[in-house]
Amino acid sequence: MAFLDKLNKMAKTIEDKTADAIEMSNYNAAITAGENGFTMDIRRIGEFYYEFFINGGTVEPNILPVLQSAKAHQDAIAQAKADIEKLNAEIAAEKEAAKAERAAAREAAKAEKEAAKAAEAEEKAAEDTVVEETVE
Secondary structure (H helix, E strand, O other), rough: OHHHHHHHHHHHHHHHHHHHHHHHHHHHHHHHHHHHHHHHHHHHHHHHHHHHHOOOOOOOOOOOOHHHHHHHHHHHHHHHHHEEEEEEEHHHHHHHHHHHHHHHHHHHHHHHHHHHHHHHHHHHHHHHHHOOOOOO
């Protein structure tokens, strides 16, 4: 009987610990959900005041430096995006120029090859004419 009592006590301890772990997990999930909700709400407030500031609204002097800093960051982002677009356009133009250069080189090589064939044919025709004249 003592063994069964011990086993029951151990099972009850495990059950209690499992229930505590589940309860702790539920509290942690509630904390995480609350923190995420708070972060989203604060972000919305910030976005509202930023838009208000950008649209010419009067804001409290103590928040003005933060809004100006945010505006400077947005301006820097816009400038970097414009620089990227400019660079991509330059890269695309360089690729097109290189492609046109390769095509022109292929055409020149083809024309050179055809000219060489024509010269060879002319030379052979001239040799054939000399041979015919000699034979006659």
